[in-house]
Amino acid sequence: MGKAGQNKVLELLSASDIANKISELGALITKSYPDESEELVLIGVLKGSFIFLADLCRAIDRPLEVDMIGVSSYGSSITSSGSVLITQDLWRPIKNKHVLLVEDIFETGLTIKFLIENLKERGPKSIKVCALLKKEDKSLVDLPIDFLGFIIPDEFVVGYGLDAKEKLRNLEMIGVIKAD
């Protein structure tokens, strides 16, 4: 059977495409926070970002903390409804720290917009966004992504942390489920 079970997944980004991009992102992020006396915390948006977060934090060459926040959007898991619920809050305060939100995929941008507004209330020194993927022409918000991996076509993707009904997160690549 293998990792994909009965599904056929067509590769969009290989494991090495992803690894190369993460090295680039890590170098850019390292440069963006030159003062090591200032605190940086990476906040992974659960669950989809857990693998990206693990690889990205190791590509950043400066002291940092890692935290996570869990969100779920109401309604269908595939189309974002815009209402977001915090299902798991941060472990630690972020006051006076640089926050880098780490997201698997930016589709409408509503999840990230909600999180930025929520986290701003807690007095961080700055908030920036790093997303591995962005779907072309789907954004509903005017929000810059400070560090972006890849722009992809408007298709439902899985693997490297991204799920379809909770499965397929453990694929090394990112791909599209192919209908037979």
Ligand code: IMP
């Ligand atoms: P947004 O709020 O519309 O930007 O939605 C972002 C969230 O929707 C991501 O964090 C994912 O959890 C989920 N999502 C959006 N597109 C996909 C996809 O193609 N595959 C898997 N999850 C997705």
Ligand code: MG
């Ligand atoms: Mg997600």
